[in-house]
Amino acid sequence: MAALNNEELPTIYNLASSDPRSELIDRSTVGEDALQQIERIMAEMGRLRSVERKISRASQHYMNLNETDMRAIRFLISAKNTGDIVTPSALAKHLRVTTASMTKMIDKLESAGHVERTAHATDRRSLCLAVTEDTHMAAREQVGRHHASRFSAAARLTAAEREVVIRFLSETAQDMESSVNSVGEIPTPKA
Structure with a gap:
């Protein structure tokens, strides 16, 4: 599936609809082109998580595991x-x-x-x-092959592009961890 380019982004990734008053993210210093790229990055990260959940659910179902x-x-x-x-x-x-x-x-x-x-x-x-x-x-066939496909995407990047991706993912994880630590434990919904 091709990456999202000029397609309509899901509302969750569109900052104008998910954070219309810039209460969570100050966008005043970010230009429109940069903002659109950032929204595309967030949408692709969301799509990746969605695919990972789909693979995980299928594997869990196949192997009858949680x-x-x-x-x-x-x-x-x-x-x-x-x-x-x-x-x-x-x-x-x-x-x-x-x-x-x-x-x-x-x-x-x-x-x-x-x-x-x-x-x-x-x-x-x-x-x-x-x-x-x-x-x-069974795990190798059900999960391993899917996760191995990540290698191909990373291999297609140049060394410099991989360093940018590594830095981005590392900093994203650090920032999200800091956010969790500053807000406290995320409450789990009652069933």
Whole structure:
């Protein structure tokens, strides 16, 4: 799909309709051409997030897993690829969940055939977790191929363009993190 150029931007990315009085963003020093480019960047970032959510939902549905389960599987796949040993406590720390929640999750993932527990090679009191080969291959086909397509887009850029993108993404993450930290925890809606 071609990038948004002169197409109508979704209202969420159009600052004139989403922040008409410049209460959130002071646009007084930004020219119209720059403003239109910035809105296109925001729209493309939104489109990227939308595609990522679509891929994530399809993968979760295909593998019958929730988002936290998928994060656990990705962590275990990375560990397998690098030869790292993962204990339940290491996985709980990575996912930022309690050990009780971790035990329940591991039980569920093991009974579904996604992970296996083995004895730790050097610590008899500890267990190791590993993703099963079937789940590894399914995740590779369902998620890995989609995420690998990012490489092609990055490879088409020049070195200088990649540096601009890196700086932009890094600064965007930093600014958003600062915003969250200054406002406080974002409340979750009640179900």
